[in-house]
Amino acid sequence: MNKDLQEKGIEASNQDFSQFEQVNKLQSYQLTEHQGEEEFDTDYVIPTCDMEQYFNGGEAGRKAFSQQLGSALEGIGFAILTGHGIDQALYVSCNEKVRQCFETTSIEDRLAFEAQRHGSVNQGYFPVRKTTIIHPDLVEGWVFCRRAFGLADNADFDESAFWPGVGYEPVFRQLVQAQEKLILPVMQSMLRYLGCEPHLYDDRLTDTNFGFRLNYYPSVSASDRASGAGRMLGHEDVDLFTFLPAPDVDGLQVLNRNNMKWIRLNAPPGSIILNTGDYMQRLSNDIFPSTTHRVSHPVNPELLNRPRISFPMAIYLWEDEILEVVPGTGEPKYPPVSALQFHTAITSKYYGADYAVDQQSSEND
Ligand SMILES: [Fe+2]
Numbered sequence: 001m002n003k004d005l006q007e008k009g010i011e012a013s014n015q016d017f018s019q020f021e022q023v024n025k026l027q028s029y030q031l032t033e034h035q036g037e038e039e040f041d042t043d044y045v046i047p048t049c050d051m052e053q054y055f056n057g058g059e060a061g062r063k064a065f066s067q068q069l070g071s072a073l074e075g076i077g078f079a080i081l082t083g084h085g086i087d088q089a090l091y092v093s094c095n096e097k098v099r100q101c102f103e104t105t106s107i108e109d110r111l112a113f114e115a116q117r118h119g120s121v122n123q124g125y126f127p128v129r130k131t132t133i134i135h136p137d138l139v140e141g142w143v144f145c146r147r148a149f150g151l152a153d154n155a156d157f158d159e160s161a162f163w164p165g166v167g168y169e170p171v172f173r174q175l176v177q178a179q180e181k182l183i184l185p186v187m188q189s190m191l192r193y194l195g196c197e198p199h200l201y202d203d204r205l206t207d208t209n210f211g212f213r214l215n216y217y218p219s220v221s222a223s224d225r226a227s228g229a230g231r232m233l234g235h236e237d238v239d240l241f242t243f244l245p246a247p248d249v250d251g252l253q254v255l256n257r258n259n260m261k262w263i264r265l266n267a268p269p270g271s272i273i274l275n276t277g278d279y280m281q282r283l284s285n286d287i288f289p290s291t292t293h294r295v296s297h298p299v300n301p302e303l304l305n306r307p308r309i310s311f312p313m314a315i316y317l318w319e320d321e322i323l324e325v326v327p328g329t330g331e332p333k334y335p336p337v338s339a340l341q342f343h344t345a346i347t348s349k350y351y352g353a354d355y356a357v358d359q360q361s362s363e364n365d
Contacts, residue, residue, distance in 0.1 A: 105164045
């Protein structure tokens, strides 16, 4: 990172990092929160889309779901999914497992798995304030990709290479397998809305890669609060889309780029928050935006004493796939690019310039 940016630190704006971006992002915002100076949009309602229509409504239901989902995403890049069929008890179990993972292991145990790039994705453990080099986020995170799970296509899987103990992987595997079943319905519905062949990505998204992230936001101290530090500063997701089971402590805020106000997003327990990322903005020729969001402190001060837990699942394409604007979306604004090059070019803003991998040198990764 250049010296100017280092001096600016968290006072930088997202536009200071525009050289890394691989899709158009005209919105300009400060990375850190500016309490008292920012405006909130209390009118915008993030749409709720009922997947029951997709699963049980026949052709008419799939069409209706596609229309609802597509217009929600085109409007704000976020939607709330209900009727997805995943048992809420599984989310409760996962929540407890995340708590156990961060509260019963030592920092040394966790640091033994400190994150490293493998393919596109920085995988492993991220200590508090170390999520990225530009975001001193008040969160501990842990990223597990497909290879960290004992799935059918992962014959030589070794649990101890990824997990800080036994018993975590089987619970989280249930969740990623359940959420995997939503990938094609969501992608087909988006493609249908865009006016192209709904099954265009079926093969590429079968057994695709993903980043399943455990987030543990410790309770907020008075000094953290006074410093203006946020739980997770403003950013856009890199992926195709993210499934975020509704967390039980509030704080997620979404930037409405039409008025540059923040929307507080509170989804009902058991629902899944869905948002589109940079891969999808690229494929959809900017129709589905990669929307800025962040995690702030909870509105209710009593909740400051509670950790916040979340476990988003980011859906990726494998590194050798080509990201190409899909047919039917007008004159392409972007040329084709490999997923590896695209992904690491963006994320080098978070992990340093040497994180970027160009297509020619990627052979041995
Ligand atoms: Fe995010």
